[in-house]
Amino acid sequence: MSTLSSDPYGFGDLLALARASWVAQMADALEAQGYPGYRRTDAWAMRLLASGPVPITQVGKRFGISRQAGRKVVDGLMARGYAATDPDVTDRRRVNVSLTPAGAAYADAVIAVIREQNGSLAALVEPRDLEAADRVLRAAMDERARQTAQRLVRPARSLAEAALPDEVS
Numbered sequence: 001m002s003t004l005s006s007d008p009y010g011f012g013d014l015l016a017l018a019r020a021s022w023v024a025q026m027a028d029a030l031e032a033q034g035y036p037g038y039r040r041t042d043a044w045a046m047r048l049l050a051s052g053p054v055p056i057t058q059v060g061k062r063f064g065i066s067r068q069a070g071r072k073v074v075d076g077l078m079a080r081g082y083a084a085t086d087p088d089v090t091d092r093r094r095v096n097v098s099l100t101p102a103g104a105a106y107a108d109a110v111i112a113v114i115r116e117q118n119g120s121l122a123a124l125v126e127p128r129d130l131e132a133a134d135r136v137l138r139a140a141m142d143e144r145a146r147q148t149a150q151r152l153v154r155p156a157r158s159l160a161e162a163a164l165p166d167e168v169s
Contacts, residue, residue, distance in 0.1 A: 015137075015140065023040050026038055029113045035106055038110075042077075043110055045073050045074075045077060046106060046107035046110040046111065047107070048063075049077075049098060050111065056070070056096065056097045057094075057095075058070075060073075063152075064147070077097075081102050082100060082103030083100060083103050084097070084099075127156070133156070134156035135156075
């Protein structure tokens with residue numbers, strides 16, 4: 001009997017490979033549009049900041065990471081010219097982070113690539129398969145990540161329900 005046949009299913013390995021491939025596809029698509037240097041955190045950071053200025057202390061909290069990690073994300077965006085910080089107009093102790101004009105263009109590109117990749121994937125599989133993958137991915141998360149996902153990503157079951165044929169009355 002081979003070792004592989006007795007090993008448990010390697011979901012974690014497959015997940016890591018899929019994530020690495022997804023990030024590489026994002027980076028390639030953005031580089032083709034003139035945006036080299038895509039970072040894994042850019043997708044969520046751009047979507048957050050595209051909705052308007054955010055207190056820098058909230059960047060990490062909104063995505064379930066530490067304040068220091070959130071600041072590191074902001075520093076990386078600032079170093080690339082995509083974000084700037086300014087004192088809050090109502091509370092001078094608070095510092096807000098917002099997109100620069102270059103950052104707004106980058107956010108538009110990131111969001112378009114995300115939509116394109118999601119659409120391409122959805123076209124390859126049945127809605128019920130996305131629903132099953134959604135359940136598996138949420139089950140693989142710890143409680144903190146699951147709560148963040150609940151806030152940020154609608155469950156795929158709505159996709160499967162939308163794909164069901166209407167009943168004839």
